Ligand SMILES: CCCCCCCCCCCCCCCC(=O)SCCNC(=O)CCNC(=O)[C@H](O)C(C)(C)COP(=O)(O)OP(=O)(O)OC[C@H]1O[C@@H](n2cnc3c(N)ncnc32)[C@H](O)[C@@H]1OP(=O)(O)O
């Protein structure tokens with residue numbers, strides 16, 4: 001008799017719980033796969049448009065890519081509330097740094113991407129089929145994160161191209177995706193780049209996704225993302241020896257804004273947390 005009750009309780013409580021878990025995991029993966037399929041489809045459509053309009057690899061293709069990607073937010077129920085767009089209105093090149101939470105960031109990036117702006121990306125992206133092709137056509141700069149020396153020499157070339165071709169460069173200084181609800185320590189490449197090209201840095205902060213997107217909890221629903229483009233950081237007077245301080249300053253400023261936009265109380269962390 002007792003065993004019968006155990007069996008009944010297991011069926012009534014455990015089985016529905018298991019089914020809910022399976023269905024939310026299934027829904028999460030279904031949405032992520034849909035996102036990837038949409039990226040592949042849109043890049044397959046956008047590539048011929050880029051080739052016909054601009055002939056090959058050029059930053060002008062970013063305008064076409066931007067138009068395609070901007071339609072995706074409606075599919076996933078995302079809304080962007082953007083503040084500080086006027087801070088992008090500067091003459092000439094600059095380095096834009098922003099936080100990087102997920103593959104979904106491409107939508108937030110394209111929502112506010114200024115003209116003549118290319119991104120720095122890990123070289124593995126080049127091999128992602130039609131997505132790789134579209135990033136190549138848009139002029140994305142690939143770096144090998146495992147080879148600091150190679151990455152540095154590519155960045156030095158980028159500094160020259162920025163001034164020669166009037167390019168803005170978008171860098172994710174955390175160097176990888178991070179959905180932890182905080183910022184990772186910053187790498188220094190973006191700051192060296194700004195110094196080498198003698199251009200200002202514009203920080204951009206996106207609020208935390210954790211309330212609507214969380215891989216660990218298999219959560220992916222619609223939501224509002226607050227975006228703030230901060231005033232430029234002038235690098236005149238900054239020397240090579242000041243790079244760590246500059247990186248630190250930018251990190252703490254962005255982290256403060258990140259907590260504010262995410263509606264979380266700010267918890268200070270020790271100085272130099274932005275260095276390796
Ligand atoms: C319709 C279509 C749909 C599809 C839609 C597609 C849309 C098309 C959008 C694509 C969009 C892509 C978006 C991808 C997004 C990523 O792929 S994110 C990952 C790749 N990006 C990055 O990693 C950028 C950030 N990383 C860096 O800048 C790193 O500093 C570097 C350059 C990789 C070097 O890495 P590291 O060695 O691990 O890091 P770090 O501690 O900074 O440097 C080590 C030392 O070298 C020094 N150093 C670093 N850089 C330099 C330098 N340039 N010069 C001199 N010294 C330097 C540092 O000062 C440090 O020395 P110490 O101060 O310790 O003495």
Ligand SMILES: CCCCCCCC/C=C\CCCCCCCC(=O)OC[C@@H](O)COP(=O)(O)O
Pocket residue numbers: 035036037039040100102103104105106122125127128129130131175176177
């Ligand atoms: C023939 C090969 C076919 C491969 C097909 C691959 C299909 C890929 C499909 C969709 C991917 C859409 C992603 C859009 C661009 C995402 C850029 C991105 O967010 O890269 C991650 C990078 O920031 C940091 O990487 P890690 O967190 O260090 O890792």
